[in-house]
Amino acid sequence: MLSKRPLKEYSSKRNLKKSGEPKAIIKISKTKPKKLIYIIHEHHATHLHYDLRLEMNGVLKSWAVPKEPPLKKGIKRLAVQVEDHPLSYAKFKGEIKEGYGKGIVKIYDNGFYELESKKTNKIVFILHGKKLKGKYVLLKTNCGKNKKGWLWFNI
DSSP: OOOSSTTHHHHHTOOHHHHOOOOOOOOOOSSOOSSEEEEEEEEESSSEEEEEEEEETTEEEEEEESSOOOOSTTOEEEEEEEEEEEGGGGGOOEEEOSSTTOEEEEEEEEEEEEEEEEOSSEEEEEEEESSOEEEEEEEEOOOSGGGOEEEEEEO
């Protein structure tokens, strides 16, 4: 299930003065944005992983992906939902100096996306990025720790 308390968990896991990450600010526009942004971070923390982030309701909904994102049809990836991130995180790159997620963060891919459908257990969207293009699905699996596992694939 998607978080109903945006950015509270993000703030609780970080000391932003020490980590160097963006502040937790939510900006909700009354008008629907023309293009929703997405970003994939390459995160060199304890283990290399990728972070998929989709703009929804004024925040970046986020999933940690242990392997490289699915660039072709037929490739499926585990995506573990993590805390929402502020929209300012879309431009973040550099070093998280200490604490939760310590390590180097690079922008792997970014662009905009079109949301086709969003349900509790399934999100369908079309990515328009530099590396990832096409229709993708996030499908809730209820597996893994705290039942936050999703399957991410290109259709």
